[in-house]
Amino acid sequence: MNKLSKKSQSDFLMLLLKGRTVIVLVILMVFFSIVAPNFLSIETLFLIAKHVALYGILGIGMTYVIITGGIDLSVGAIVGLSGMIVGGMIDEGVVINALGYTLYFNIPAVCIIAVIIGALIGAVNGYFITKFKVAPFIATLGMMYVARGLAMLRSNGATFSNLSGNVALGNTGFEIFGRNIGSTPIPVSVIILIVIAVGSAFILNRTPFGWHIKAIGGNEKAAEISGIRINKEKIIVYLFSGACAAVVGIITASQLMAAHPASGETWEMNAIAAAVLGGTSMAGGIGTVGGTIIGAFVIGVINDGMVMCGVSEFWQMIIKGVVIVGAVIIDQFQRDLQTKMALRVRNDN
């Protein structure tokens, strides 16, 4: 009897621990809706969602990377670079000196080119990490500087502020990614987040590739012996993270209708925070897309909620920091409990 109650006790504790990010999110929502009376309105929630979409998309790419046991510090810089690529192509076009004329692309082509370049940068990260055994932290730190430098070089540090395009050139309509859908209050960026989230959650749970990257992060040697092509799959993961960052760059430029080379600075930290808050283990092997989205919402609610209450930006930083470290401590506690429960099953048998 005693044993049984102990078991159900730890089962209940486990449930609480697993749902901790959701619980934190609910507590934050309740708190802010009391402190800031207009917090709980459709407009505010969609505004938060619009911000969350950016961290969320970056966080999904980051979750994949962290699951393999890596890290990607270059995503913030890729956001800036991808915005500059898009901005430059719309505003200035591509000048081909040899032929003496300027090429303009339509908006879908511009976006596809930016995403491909982001993906390529990610693939280069992956290539250095796998082929030359550069630690992911260092490889992507280097790429962070390179990508940011390229973004600055594109315009010599200036902003592309005319992204409306020209009807005659057929490159109008870029504002779509920053707007809402039709007359609904739903931002397009949220739809993009949902599409990417559903797709990547499916890949993570239902395809061999998804399970292979979890195995790589859980035990790389065992994964190799099991026949998993570690290098190839890691490169794909970094490629995906780079592509996600490029998408965020496009959305950001569209929301502002301007491309600034410094945009996205330190966003990699928000992405890491969202992943970690969502239960992704920095040691690799464990993580879910859903968790990361909730983690991104926690960060978004803290940011926007505190702005609405008039809390200073400096306090926001402190509170964010405490929440992140607290989440990891609880995470560790959950892992220990999980191990204990598994060992109990083993001894019962």
Add this chain to the structure above:
Amino acid sequence: MDKNDLKVCLKAENITKIYPGTVALDEVSFNVYKGKVNVLIGENGAGKSTLMKVIAGIVHSDEGRLLLFDDDGTSKEITIKDTNEAKANGIGIINQELSLFPNMNVYENIYMTKEITKSNGTLDEAAQRKGAEEVLKKLHHPIPVDTLVGNLRVGQQQMIEIAKNLIIDNLKILIMDEPTSSLSKQEVDVLFKIMRELTASGISIVYISHRLEEIMEIGDYVEILRDGKYIADAAIKDVKLSWIIKSMVGSSSSYSKWDRKIDWSKKDKVLEVKNLNLPKPGGGKLLRDVNFNLKKSEILGIYGLMGAGRSELCECLMGLRKEHTGEIYLNGKKIDVKNVSSQIKNGFAFVPEDRQSMGLVQCLDILKNFTLSSMDKYSKHGVINKKKESDACDSKIKDIHVKVARKSLPILSLSGGNQQKVVVGKGLLTEPEILLLDEPTRGIDIGAKYEMIDIIRENASKGLSIIVISSELKEIMAISDRIIVLSKGLKTAELTGDEITEENLVLASYKGH
């Protein structure tokens, strides 16, 4: 040597140590005689290292006690919480894996955790340097004390390990766990000379080795363990090598004999390996010109000491050692070994030696650990068909009798034997033609060992060709149709039928040492 000449300086009494799933030590007692080389031997998993770790404070026994004796014969019970307390009691250990810091120099390593400091709390480097020079001189190895330990040869590093222990104040007992496994013959001779000097100065040595001939040369007194139990002890000069082997492996075979009555000359060669060579990083070779073949439905055993090149051989076949040279023929056709996934496609499956670090992914559940190598089989257009995957896993669980409550539980919820079955099952799910098993019964309890042998036999009779590596003589003799013996990377014997005897195997495994 009369037993009366022997003075006990440490007595371990009725030591019991239980790990989940196995009893590592079962009421084992052990005497350390003063000024002697006390040898402890047994097969892998007999409990030698565990017993030494208990004495050195690295692991804690569940039952039993340790008694330390003074020169006048009075004893006191001691409890050793950690290595520092062991050192305070004059007990030092040299582990099987060296515990040196390659990024630090010789004297820094020797004085690690026993640093000499000046009155102001800073390191007294001059004193450490002088002390290190003195102790190395005593060991006849005047290695420059500023050398980085990472740049020393293994033999020299071994000396640093010994030097580290000699600076313990009042060192009484020095435990050496397989100190010679990576030394050359000359280095071993020097080590033995030093050991004799140490014992002459009154230090007692506890010596663990798999090299039985060495034990006959250096040992004074021997105790034999088997399966965590005390078997026998004797003065070395009173016994013969054959007695030691017999005591180590046990007289009555606990494994049933399996007479297959197959005319192997009529069976097709599934695998043929010619001139397999594997270079060793830093010079030399891990495998030299190894030739062998494997027939359809045959169980081929590979026996050898640690470092003989057994695991490396399997790793070459599996595509984990790209630097190997030689020819590998599969069903008569030469194959190009590219990587693990291509070898799995070629019909190979590999169960590695260490299931925790190489076999399992601890954060995945039982189901995924089963299907990790074969997921593509259950997928269509890159999407896993969960039902197919689950059915395949279920049938394997039934097939090899894994005790599983639910497949969605963590892999850690299984006992060692069942975890091992999952690793084997993962290999079998790829539907291999050739199964490579590296120590498939290591670290699992005796019941699980029998079950593992049944699994191996069952699959062999279904037509699977199997290569088994095992350090346990009785086991490899019972399961193999044919055994090849490796020693220092050379194939030193190939035995079938009545040639398979303990004596032949042991002698072949020492050839070239």
